């Protein structure tokens with residue numbers, strides 16, 4: 001019955017979740033840092049001023065992404081932990097009812113009642129808590145939310161991708177500065193959009209187009225406002 005060689009379809013949902021988070025955070029990094037720099041550049045600021053804006057944007061963005069991710073994953077972690085505590089208590093107080101509950105979960109998934117009871121008993125004998133967490137609550141012990149890891153990954157990802165417009169500023173002559181920042185950032189966005197679309201199993205072209213148009217709009221608006229403010233103040 002089993003054909004291991006042909007069992008090669010790729011499941012995308014749930015896989016690479018931290019990688020997807022990193023890719024999504026990287027869009028933010030490019031769009032916000034490039035927009036910030038273009039806004040300053042459009043006010044005819046010096047290279048130094050644009051660089052300071054870019055670096056400040058990088059640091060602020062990385063910090064805020066890291067802190068935000070830490071808070072959000074921590075609360076997910078707290079919820080998981082609370083669920084685990086409740087389940088432990090239930091198992092201690094009502095072992096028989098909990099065993100029936102587990103068996104009924106397998107019945108609902110299509111297992112015959114007698115067999116379901118056996119499965120529930122055997123899984124409970126091996127590790128009762130794990131069986132309940134996995135099949136009743138959908139919590140895998142090895143895949144619990146990790147706030148520090150999530151914070152570190154999103155901060156590092158933001159800082160890395162915020163370098164794209166900064167590098168463009170540093171390597172391109174002043175005349176082409178604004179175009180270089182915009183074009184290099186948009187190309188990077190398109191590539192990341194394609195990668196994100198591929199990871200999510202969605203249309204690669206559409207995903208790339210979406211982030212590129214969104215990013216282009218953000219940069220255009222910020223540059224226009226930077227120009228207006230630059231003209232009115234300067």
Ligand SMILES: [Zn+2]
Pocket residue numbers: 087090098101102132136
């Ligand atoms: Zn239970």
